[in-house]
Amino acid sequence: MPVPERRTPADIWAAVAIAVAVLVAAVLIWQNSQERHTVSTPAAVTVAAPPQAVVVPAALRELWQAPDRATAAPVTVAGVVVTGDGGTVLGRDPATGRESWRYQRDLPLCGIPAGWGSVIAVYRDRRGCGQAVQLAATGARMTARSGFADETVAISGNDSYLLVQGPRRLELWRSDLVRTLEYGFVDAPVNPNSQPRSHCTLLSAGLGTTGSRLAVLERCPGEAGTRLTFLNPSPKDASKPEEYGSTVLPETTDGGEPRLLLTTGEATAVYLPGSGAMPPRLGVYDNRAKLVSQHSLSAPLSPGARVQRAGYHYLLWTGRDTLALDPATLAPGWTAPETLGPGAIMAGRILIPVSGGIAVVDPVGGAQERRISFPRTTSPAGPITLDALGATVLEQYDGTLHALGG
Template sequence: MLAPERRTRADIVVAGVIAATLVVAAFVIWARADATGTDSVTAATPAATITAATELPTSLQEKWHAADSSSRRALTSGNVVVTGDSGTVSGRDPVTGNQLWWYRRDMPLCAVESQYGTVIATFRDQRGCSQSVMLEADTGQRRVARTSYMDDEIRVSGDGTYLLALGPQRLEVWRSDLVRTLEYGYVDAPVNPNTQPRKGCELRSAASSSSRLAVLERCPGDATNRLTVLNPAPKESTAPEEHGSRVLTSPGAESGAVRVIAVSDNKIAVYYPPTEPTATEPGLPARLIVHDGTGNELATYPLPGEWDNRATVTRLGSAIYAFTGTSLIALSANTLEPAWTVPGALGTPALMAGRLLVPVATGLAAVDSGNGSTVAQIPVQRTDYQGDTISTAVLGETVFERRGGQLYALD
């Protein structure tokens, strides 16, 4: 029988240090784990089914409001209305405003968007707005999540097929399960070097459709803005496939106000601000220039006035509406040509009972979406309205207005 090994005091001390180190390491891993700073409360039962309104209301009053600082527009998904504020995304009962579910992280909330009957929330960590999660709209149940390097500020938008996450240096396109189909711009740690067509460009605006992604960028060495048209889902997500890329040459193309407005399957609409007259050239009004699917100019349409920094675009089905800061312009789904204008609009519209509800100073104008004529006026008394852009949404018989970092329910 072997004698037991001799155990010294130093052995005991070393063993204690190792054990303490393992405990500390385990605590650090636990403290930094994503789940540690997450509070997810799902609905006990799915949200009740909401029936679409068949008639327009004759008047509307504010019933409830909630903080909604992280969304860019009034959001509904499934049978809930969605708010985002202070790191928390909430699915609410549209009538009462009660939280049916919520998802909270101990991180800043970069963006909230809805698509595919889900809610997509993106949070900021040390890698930028890099952590995204997709939640079931009616229950708040987590479906999928993704992480990747992103800019510190991004805008997330959906085109009905893809989600576009756009920052000033980098963008990504995601499909319905948040799998990345394209990365473009700055790459933190490229797997395959030299796959990006240009380096050091500032991505100024972008919009997508099921077959085209249009990016307006300003690149080193270019005299003006560049319009690049990409495949939103190339064979390799790390290797962009260009349909075309060209430096813009129309007057005003160097302006920081130029932006991509809308993209269809084979056309791209780009906004140009007015230009001042020179000794050799007359000044030009604001214009909408339509390009083909490779970036070539097709047509130019003068606009009634300059768009301000509140300008925003919304899609309702195949219809595209641009709020200029002072009016609402409908664009033809086929040609992207301006079709009609509602002057005096305060923001973007929503559909209710077959009419387009457009926010105006006195409340909501019910507009014929075919020709832009106003068929009814619905009065609304707005609490604490400071001239912010109003984003409108409808769920059942409840109308929602997002303005000033708050979501207001009108019933």
Template sequence: MAARIAPERRTRLDLVITALLVVAALAAALILWWTAPARSTESVTAEQEPATPLPTESLPTELHELWRAPSGATQVPSVGKATVVTGDGGTMTGRDPATGDELWHYTRDAELCAAVAAWPGGENDALGVYRNSRGCSEVTALDAGTGARKGNRSSDADAEITLSYDKTFALAAGDTRLETWGSNLVRGIEYGRVDAPVNPDVAPERDRCRLFSAASGGDRVAVIERCAPDTGYRLTVLSSTLTSEEKVREWGSHQITDTSHGAPPVVVAVTDDTVSVYDGGADSGADAGPTVRLFGVDAVQQSARTVEGEATPPTGSLPLTARALVTYWTGRSTVVLDGGTGQPRIQISDTIGPGEVATGLLVPVAGAVSVRDPVSGRELRRIPVDRGDYTGIVSLRVLGPYVIEQRGDEVVALGPRPE
């Protein structure tokens, strides 16, 4: 007969340890719940996908203000497939382009660093980046039509960022680091400051770099930076994704100005083969003047074209991609570049911001929207716009028959006078 095994006896110490472990687990769960973003989030989604406005065949002869909304988290109008996305405080809102009525909103108990409507022809996302103890770190992706949450990601970030996107990737760039991610929010690369690198040999080796401007396109990221011991500003061109060895691929990197006494150049457009840079000329020779310089992906200059502009690129001026064109405001004129080659095609004088392609090339000017031939730049007509006492940069987008303008911290929708 088999011997019986006596049951294990629990001592008072065992019970005390078990109780402490249970208390610790409950405390950890409470902390996770208390600090979780979802706890401090309010999400109101649209009941159904809004109808997409039909492209306009002809703009009205007059444009009247239809509505306006605060949107300090956007730098250019964020236009989805059927909605205008605004960002203010901790709230992203999807709005009806005709009325400005709220279709959905997403609010967190945190400040929005930046917001953008991305990939309206495909994923149709609204991306919001929120501030936490690690900088502009918390990324939330929503459906721009309904406001339904699609995903979140988090990583280290700078205290201020610029958020943009190309056909494939989103790009969040600060003054010490940048990163890309796709519509699935999976990171492509991170570059610059990395606090705890798993593999220190992943990125190109440079010391004490400050990043000034970055843009992506054609599976490339171009960065204007200055690193020790550079005397001038440097252009670096990277791949948007890691190599098969999980490393950041650098296509080229060269110092492109002699000194860094003036304002840094600005990356305007990035294609498969070229990088277009606006250079005010202060550090590129006494007689250089403002130019758009065209570089290969090896960061070697190919050509340059003199343009009307300021020596210091205007703060807050961001390039806009409009179908097959890229437009950039230099402070004096709007330069129009070919979106496929990066080559400057035309420039339009006396403008107040970048433009959009609709029934023609629409460019904001004082007191009006100028409709131009996108090939020659010839003005076809002017549509009067009353902007009151606003005198800053105006960026505009078009959604159906509506013209959406970003004026500082506000978004203003224009269209025919309501009946």
């Protein structure tokens, strides 16, 4: 029989050294992992969405308020209101503001858009705003992704895709957070010539409500005006954009850049600043970048102008007034003067924020039916965006969410 091998002291010390090295490596990996820097306390059950209000409250008062700097508009999913501040996302009871669930990381939030019955928390790391985790209505983690992105991004979406757009590049993600399109600057391109324009500044972008078109406004070197481009949101190869149409808009001489306000997929509204004798106007383009109509505006849009969908209606806040845009043609219709934001739908009526309260407006003709007066705790410095969850009215402005009830 062969003589059994004997362990020498050197063998024992080598084994100990290997074990210690493995333990140290495991500790270092854990300390630097996402789990180490994440707090996740989901709710036990999903809170069902409350029934829609059948009447607009006769009176309103503030129920609660909370910091909400990660978004410019109220976010709701199922029966909870979602707020984001710093690196923390909270699901809250709409009537009390009490915490229902929490998701927290040691990274700053870039946005918390809602989509597909969930909330997508987008965080900024050393590669930009490319860290994302999808949270169920209970706050439980569903799926996640990580990638290269710009330092600051605008995040929006529809029922099909989520749009993450920065000044150099944009991406579209589908419901499992898999990328369906990248456009603009690519960090490490597999196909170097796949992007039609990789050195342009992306000014704004928008997804059609049908999900069939992505509209992009960009400023490219050597071009006299701003370029409007329509893309397939889900090409065969995510790294190879497919264009439906592209055009350079007329150059403006009175200052200011054109702005993409809204796209339905079939029609797209672009703000065109004044130029010489031409007043500021709303240009409507088809889905191949052809100008269909123009509508003069009484004054230039303010930098904070925004569009919000309210049921079947599109409401444009100009910085002074709220304009209703036709859902098919996007032509301006009625005007609600001296407002503080676009508005939202509740019980078949449009609620529009005004000084000292909220105006209740007929959605067909824009007539103000009544005004609900209440004192705001602070004087808004920026636009007020509204939403309603059951009988609770939500106002978001200046980095704070305010919940109102009867």
